[in-house]
Amino acid sequence: MQNSNRANQAPSDQDDLTLVDRVLSGDRRGFESLVRKHERRVFRVALAVLRNTEDAEEAMQDAFVKAFRHLDQFRRQARFSTWLTRIAVNEAIEKRSTRKNYVPLGESETAEGQVIPKRYEPWRSNPEELYGKQEIHRIVEEAIQSLPDIYREAFVLRDVEGLTAEEAAEVLGITIPALKSRLLRARLMMRETLAEQFEEPATLRTKIVHAAVDAGTAVAMRLMRAAGR
Amino acid sequence: MKTMDCKDVLANLSCYIDGEGSRELRQALEEHISRCRRCRVVFDSSGKMLKIVSDADPFEVPLSVSARLYSRLEKVLSES
DSSP states (O other): OTTTTGGGSOHHHHHHHHHHHHHHTTOTHHHHHHHHHHHHHHHHHHHHHHOOHHHHHHHHHHHHHHHHHTGGGOOSSSOHHHHHHHHHHHHHHHHHHTSTTOOOOOHHHHHSSOOOOOOOOOBOSSGGGGSOHHHHHHHHHHHHHTSOHHHHHHHIIIIISOOOHHHHHHHHTOOHHHHHHHHHHHHHHHHHHHHHHHBOOOOHHHHHHHHHHHHHHHHHHHHHHHTTO | OOOOOHHHHHHTHHHHHTTOSOHHHHHHHHHHHHHOHHHHHHHHHHHHHHHHHHHSOOOOOOHHHHHHHHHHHHHHHHHO
16 A cells, blocks of 8 residues: 555655655664755755744754654655655744744735736846856845745745645645735745846836837727727 | 736736646737736746746755754664
């Protein structure tokens, strides 16, 4: 039974399952390989939740200890990495909730209203050529850190760590539509925050031309709707 | 599919970027984007934003943090 999901797993996931089997059969060293392979992601998601290196370190350690002690409860329906990431996120969220000054953002406060874009200047065709690698890393990290909690978590899991929408929803313990809604807002906020660094510098002339085009488009769309198209 | 307004188009931004949605929906989005400069900018820059994020150097665990993790796990593993 234990191996029933293996046919659908990618090679890296199969390696994880082999290591899990080794640990469960008493070879504790197998756990070190799992830690080495997944510590970067575990630390990254803990930091996404906590925004503080010391707290993220503690959450990461607790997550790995918990994963080791409860390894026999890993059911193998999900990938090992998703199971582990969920433990890490839960550890980090629990740690955050014990902070004295922590005020959780209720879903009702966040679901209302769409993020309305404010910046409409086109971005440069090769924005990454403007800055060095370290500078880009810093700019992106700062933008991520500026996102409100629930949007930062969704964005890091899906767009930074590359989990599927289903996996990210599973890790956060929310529905897929809720995940997608948070992700859309997170992406629009990220776009808005990074626009300053990556937009084409607009001249007064281009601003006037764009304003005229936008006004013309709005009129045309109203006429099309009125005509029943 | 009826003509979409900017609000509908924005609500489907992720769907478009992630390559999801029916062909009909994607055609309706593309049709709107071809006419609407503002939505075109938002879609194009959102795609560029995601590319910048995915191309950025990955976040690394500081060596000292990693060392303390291994040290703690060493104890836990030897006690169990």
